[in-house]
Amino acid sequence: MLGLGMLALLAASLVLTYSVFSRYFLKASTDWQDEAAVFCLVGATFLCSAYVQSIRGHVGIEALSSMLPGVLNRLRLVAVDLMGTLFCGFFAWKSWALFHEAWVEGQTTSSSWAPPLWIPYGLMFAGMSLLTLQLAVQLAASLNRVAKGGQR
Amino acid sequence: QSPTQLKISHQFPSGSLTEGDFRDRLCRKFAADVAKATNGSLSASVYPGSSLMKTNAQFSSMRKGALDMTLVPLSYAGGEVSETNIGLMPALVPSYEQGAAWKTAEVGKLLSKVLDDKGVVIVSWVWQAGGVASRPRALLQPEDAKGLKVRGGSREMDMMLKQAGASVISLPSNEIYAAMQTGAMDAAMTSSTSFISFKLEEIAKHLTTGRSHTYWFMFEPLMMSKEVFAKLTKAQQDAVMGVGAQLEKFALDAAKADDRLAAEVYAKAGAKVYDMDEATLKKWQTIARETAWKDFGDKNESCAALLKAAQKLL
Amino acid sequence: MSMLAMGLLFGLVTLLFMFSGAPIAFALGSVAVLFMGIFMPASALDTITQNVYEEMASITLLSIPLFILKGAAIGKSRAGQDLYAAMHVWMGRIPGGLGIANVFACALFAAMAGSSPATCSAIGSAGIPEMRKRGYSPGFAAGIIAAGGTLGILLPPSITMILYAVAAEQSLGRLFLAGIFPGVLLVLLFAGYAAFRYKREFKMAEAAYLSSGTHSSLLERETFSTREKFEMLPRVVPFVLLLVGVMVALYGGFATPSETAGLGALLALALIAGIYGVWRPKDVKPILASTLKESTMLMMIIGMSLLFSYVMSYLHISQATAEWIVALQLSKWVLLAAVLVMVILLGFFLPPVSIILMTAPIILPPLKAAGFDLIWFGVLMTIVMETGLIHPPVGLNIFVIKNIAPDIPLSDIIWGVLPFVVLMLLSVVLICVFPGIATALPDAVMGVVGAKP
Numbered sequence: 001m002l003g004l005g006m007l008a009l010l011a012a013s014l015v016l017t018y019s020v021f022s023r024y025f026l027k028a029s030t031d032w033q034d035e036a037a038v039f040c041l042v043g044a045t046f047l048c049s050a051y052v053q054s055i056r057g058h059v060g061i062e063a064l065s066s067m068l069p070g071v072l073n074r075l076r077l078v079a080v081d082l083m084g085t086l087f088c089g090f091f092a093w094k095s096w097a098l099f100h101e102a103w104v105e106g107q108t109t110s111s112s113w114a115p116p117l118w119i120p121y122g123l124m125f126a127g128m129s130l131l132t133l134q135l136a137v138q139l140a141a142s143l144n145r146v147a148k149g150g151q152r
Numbered sequence: 153q154s155p156t157q158l159k160i161s162h163q164f165p166s167g168s169l170t171e172g173d174f175r176d177r178l179c180r181k182f183a184a185d186v187a188k189a190t191n192g193s194l195s196a197s198v199y200p201g202s203s204l205m206k207t208n209a210q211f212s213s214m215r216k217g218a219l220d221m222t223l224v225p226l227s228y229a230g231g232e233v234s235e236t237n238i239g240l241m242p243a244l245v246p247s248y249e250q251g252a253a254w255k256t257a258e259v260g261k262l263l264s265k266v267l268d269d270k271g272v273v274i275v276s277w278v279w280q281a282g283g284v285a286s287r288p289r290a291l292l293q294p295e296d297a298k299g300l301k302v303r304g305g306s307r308e309m310d311m312m313l314k315q316a317g318a319s320v321i322s323l324p325s326n327e328i329y330a331a332m333q334t335g336a337m338d339a340a341m342t343s344s345t346s347f348i349s350f351k352l353e354e355i356a357k358h359l360t361t362g363r364s365h366t367y368w369f370m371f372e373p374l375m376m377s378k379e380v381f382a383k384l385t386k387a388q389q390d391a392v393m394g395v396g397a398q399l400e401k402f403a404l405d406a407a408k409a410d411d412r413l414a415a416e417v418y419a420k421a422g423a424k425v426y427d428m429d430e431a432t433l434k435k436w437q438t439i440a441r442e443t444a445w446k447d448f449g450d451k452n453e454s455c456a457a458l459l460k461a462a463q464k465l466l
Numbered sequence: 467m468s469m470l471a472m473g474l475l476f477g478l479v480t481l482l483f484m485f486s487g488a489p490i491a492f493a494l495g496s497v498a499v500l501f502m503g504i505f506m507p508a509s510a511l512d513t514i515t516q517n518v519y520e521e522m523a524s525i526t527l528l529s530i531p532l533f534i535l536k537g538a539a540i541g542k543s544r545a546g547q548d549l550y551a552a553m554h555v556w557m558g559r560i561p562g563g564l565g566i567a568n569v570f571a572c573a574l575f576a577a578m579a580g581s582s583p584a585t586c587s588a589i590g591s592a593g594i595p596e597m598r599k600r601g602y603s604p605g606f607a608a609g610i611i612a613a614g615g616t617l618g619i620l621l622p623p624s625i626t627m628i629l630y631a632v633a634a635e636q637s638l639g640r641l642f643l644a645g646i647f648p649g650v651l652l653v654l655l656f657a658g659y660a661a662f663r664y665k666r667e668f669k670m671a672e673a674a675y676l677s678s679g680t681h682s683s684l685l686e687r688e689t690f691s692t693r694e695k696f697e698m699l700p701r702v703v704p705f706v707l708l709l710v711g712v713m714v715a716l717y718g719g720f721a722t723p724s725e726t727a728g729l730g731a732l733l734a735l736a737l738i739a740g741i742y743g744v745w746r747p748k749d750v751k752p753i754l755a756s757t758l759k760e761s762t763m764l765m766m767i768i769g770m771s772l773l774f775s776y777v778m779s780y781l782h783i784s785q786a787t788a789e790w791i792v793a794l795q796l797s798k799w800v801l802l803a804a805v806l807v808m809v810i811l812l813g814f815f816l817p818p819v820s821i822i823l824m825t826a827p828i829i830l831p832p833l834k835a836a837g838f839d840l841i842w843f844g845v846l847m848t849i850v851m852e853t854g855l856i857h858p859p860v861g862l863n864i865f866v867i868k869n870i871a872p873d874i875p876l877s878d879i880i881w882g883v884l885p886f887v888v889l890m891l892l893s894v895v896l897i898c899v900f901p902g903i904a905t906a907l908p909d910a911v912m913g914v915v916g917a918k919p
């Protein structure tokens with residue numbers, strides 16, 4: 001997924017650069033480049049978000065909460081991971097509905113290029129599903145730590 | 153029964169009942185008049201400037217019943233419901249009178265039916281004219297388009313412009329001013345009201361107005377979610393539709409006033425102002441017929457039927 | 467439930483979720499979904515995904531990953547260190563020249579990257595060890611880098627300015643231009659202070675040497691030959707070209723702001739490929755990976771905060787608060803001061819991105835009603851948010867410095883950054899008194915538009 005994200009990032013830069021080039025030198029219309037870049041970057045964001053979660057790269061405000069004593073802090077981490085899992089699971093489910101609707105109705109964007117909307121919606125659904133899985137794995141690990149902490 | 157409170161969302165600048173952008177004022181008038189007509193059993197609050205939700209999310213939210221009402225260019229929903237692209241079809245509506253005729257004509261009935269199937273009720277039929285502001289030279293005749301970098305603002309306008317030889321450019325609306333200043337964009341199409349609020353008069357040296365003839369007529373109705381509409385009492389429904397119909401006159405006068413005002417503002421700032429004659433309009437119409445109209449009619453049977461019905465009014 | 471009770475409940479739950487230590491993106495989203503579920507029609511929950519998508523699918527916002535990529539290309543390659551080294555050689559002779567060189571290097575890097583922590587780490591990783599080796603006190607060295615880093619979001623490009631421009635519906639190009647003179651003002655203030663502080667530390671070291679014979683490396687003179695200076699010059703040229711190239715593309719009418727972001731990223735990658743030979747997949751991958759890490763984190767916060775502000779608006783919390791502020795009938799400048807103080811307080815805990823996203827719907831309408839120029843205010847807000855980046859408890863730049871130099875005690879860092887915070891607040895006052903510092907350049911380049919403060 002990270003690899004795909006990297007390609008999407010490079011593709012977006014290339015497309016936007018090509019846009020400048022083609023309008024200035026070829027006097028061409030540039031009505032699809034922005035949208036193509038948007039699709040690439042939205043895709044990169046969602047597809048990489050599970051990877052970022054796996055290295056705990058989604059920042060939070062830890063300053064006060066991490067001052068809690070050990071057991072409470074472990075419980076806090078469980079609560080935090082549970083909240084993340086529930087929220088992202090819900091979001092993944094709703095993005096499936098969005099993706100499905102766009103697919104069935106054949107929705108497109110309203111630009112002159114008019115690419116199908118199931119592409120970004122599908123990327124959003126895939127990314128959020130992976131993120132939910134990642135969070136569930138980390139939740140299990142947090143629960144495990146609490147259980148082990150209790151035995152000691 | 154406890155009073156029902158509706159939410160009206162739109163993307164235009166915020167004002168008051170008597171001052172500001174007429175599309176905002178129309179929503180506020182609607183709220184006030186409906187409350188009066190229903191003795192307060194139905195009231196509405198206005199969320200201007202996309203402060204409730206993103207412009208492009210409004211139509212779909214309304215279909216799902218998550219948004220009560222919106223005033224939005226219908227063609228913004230073009231990707232979701234392809235028939236709505238007819239709301240900004242170049243040269244298909246040549247005057248306010250023809251636009252007003254839609255409501256009771258076959259094309260209006262067809263369009264209402266399409267929207268009804270998608271869960272949307274048209275409350276007030278609002279049309280608005282527009283034109284072109286440009287910097288290096290005027291964009292009046294199709295021949296003028298050659299070599300200009302133009303922001304058409306919609307799929308259909310872009311198609312017509314491309315055929316005429318322009319290179320179209322896509323750009324968020326908050327960048328129009330800067331892009332025209334730097335020269336990244338030469339010309340922009342939009343409504344007269346938006347020309348006033350974008351404050352382009354200082355840098356645009358030429359304005360093709362919408363005050364006589366123009367190919368730029370946009371359908372921008374006040375709409376309501378069918379799901380929400382169905383939950384109202386019969387008396388409330390009548391009040392909504394009644395007030396909506398009454399406001400059409402207000403919208404017509406305000407839109408025409410803005411066409412004149414835009415021309416005055418730009419002329420005062422030193423821009424050259426051009427009015428389009430019928431012959432020029434016909435030239436654009438010929439191009440539009442081959443490009444945007446054809447593209448639209450080829451989409452599906454429903455679009456073809458709509459286009460045919462609309463042409464009957466020409 | 468009354469408006470006040472609803473507002474308080476919402477604020478309280480938000481605080482609880484935010485301070486739980488949960489990722490900001492998920493915390494904001496969860497609060498929103500929770501309130502939607504309880505207080506809003508069920509159909510609202512069906513629209514959350516489309517709303518988030520519409521928020522994110524803006525090409526203006528999506529230029530953020532591209533600006534980060536451009537910064538990472540310079541910062542993660544040897545380019546950043548070279549930039550710093552060249553500055554060092556050229557400023558060597560001036561008293562406090564090394565400190566000033568660091569400020570200038572930060573400014574140049576800031577003009578290529580869009581974030582403050584990126585600027586800190588790119589220049590600080592070479593700059594802090596070097597300054598300490600030359601006898602600068604640890605707090606002073608840390609202060610220069612922390613403060614210099616804040617230029618990252620004031621000198622264009624700037625991630626927070628992108629968000630602000632979208633929220634305030636202002637032109638990004640204009641806002642970017644407005645940040646340049648205030649950025650230069652801060653550079654001058656920082657450099658002036660660095661020279662002053664250097665002289666003080668130098669005198670103290672001299673006194674210590676005379677009285678007890680303690681030798682400080684601060685007393686050693688460092689000289690570079692003219693030849694050395696000119697050998698360093700070519701290393702800066704590519705950056706100047708990149709900088710000028712992007713500016714010309716944007717303000718010369720060749721590119722739109724979003725295209726400039728893509729062009730800049732690609733040029734930066736081409737630059738490090740050509741000059742430093744960073745082009746093999748194994749060299750480029752770390753740059754792309756760190757870009758994706760940072761931009762994904764930011765974009766998720768931006769997307770999910772849309773839900774948060776949607777709920778605030780639907781439940782009328784933002785409007786009621788904004789109306790309440792307007793109804794207080796504060797004089798223009800009291801209103802401005804109150805808003806800025808609030809931003810400072812939020813800066814104690816929240817990163818600038820979240821501050822803009824959470825407060826814009828509330829503070830912008832009253833400021834607009836009071837007749838302030840929102841471009842000018844955007845610059846003020848940016849500087850004020852920057853102070854939040856360099857003071858505890860949550861100051862991103864401080865974390866970056868702790869990373870580079872773990873042995874500097876936190877108290878030293880805090881005392882070191884404090885004078886810079888004062889200088890930044892001084893610049894806020896200056897920009898209020900002389901609004902032209904921010905508005906003159908955009909007015910000159912893009913014409914006068916709108917109301918002036």
Ligand code: NA
Nearest residue numbers: 576579618623
């Ligand atoms: Na910057």
Ligand code: NA
Nearest residue numbers: 813814854860
């Ligand atoms: Na802080």
